[in-house]
Amino acid sequence: MTVQAEPYEFEFDPKTAALLIIDMQRDFVYRGGFGEALGNDTSLLLKAVPPTERVLKAARRAGMFVAHTREGHRADLSDLPRAKRARGRLKVGIGDPGPMGRILVRGEHGHDIVDELRPMPGEPVVDKPGKGSFYATDLDTILRTRGIQQLIVCGVTTEVCVHTTVREANDRGYDCLVLEDCVGSYFAEFQDAGIKMIKAQGGIFGWVSDSTRLLEVLGKGQTAREASSARG
Numbered sequence: 001m002t003v004q005a006e007p008y009e010f011e012f013d014p015k016t017a018a019l020l021i022i023d024m025q026r027d028f029v030y031r032g033g034f035g036e037a038l039g040n041d042t043s044l045l046l047k048a049v050p051p052t053e054r055v056l057k058a059a060r061r062a063g064m065f066v067a068h069t070r071e072g073h074r075a076d077l078s079d080l081p082r083a084k085r086a087r088g089r090l091k092v093g094i095g096d097p098g099p100m101g102r103i104l105v106r107g108e109h110g111h112d113i114v115d116e117l118r119p120m121p122g123e124p125v126v127d128k129p130g131k132g133s134f135y136a137t138d139l140d141t142i143l144r145t146r147g148i149q150q151l152i153v154c155g156v157t158t159e160v161c162v163h164t165t166v167r168e169a170n171d172r173g174y175d176c177l178v179l180e181d182c183v184g185s186y187f188a189e190f191q192d193a194g195i196k197m198i199k200a201q202g203g204i205f206g207w208v209s210d211s212t213r214l215l216e217v218l219g220k221g222q223t224a225r226e227a228s229s230a231r232g
Ligand code: C5J
Pocket: 022, 023, 028, 071, 156, 157, 158, 160, 161, 162
């Protein structure tokens, strides 16, 4: 399949491409969570959810492998580096009781994935203590075991966990397509710069497209498969 993208078209086979949805967690995305408590405008993240939901449904229909990540820590915070805990001099930070349970602690309501994008059985959920999805996780093993070579990336936030993951993936030999309307930042200027950086210099970290352009080709693939199975 070929998706129109920048800096040039992105070619992928749904059998060896995965949809990777990064950190679409209630605490980052929903009103009343940790992100908002820090003074951020969560609407900039929430607007990435509906297009991501459409892409998720299409990817499932196309039989693509789907994986989700969540940023967070063990309840005893034994995997929370001192530097990460101290950063920001926050009054209420990681591990403290927050509006949706203990902040960024696994098992808490706010740490889990938003209702619209709830993982289905068979879709791995990778818990990560850092910003990158490959650091201190088994994501690379999971992807390589499935023969995945390309990643279609959605999630939050664009310049933090999405960027770190795309850079890590790039160094590990994966081709990444980032869907511009399916990633979000609390800062409009970082969204803009983050997207530009990925596709600069001939696609230094990967490709950029959007949900509309991807859905067009996933939908066509679906139609072709249905027609060929109807023909027997
Ligand atoms: C942040 C993330 N922004 N998922 N996490 O702290 O991007």
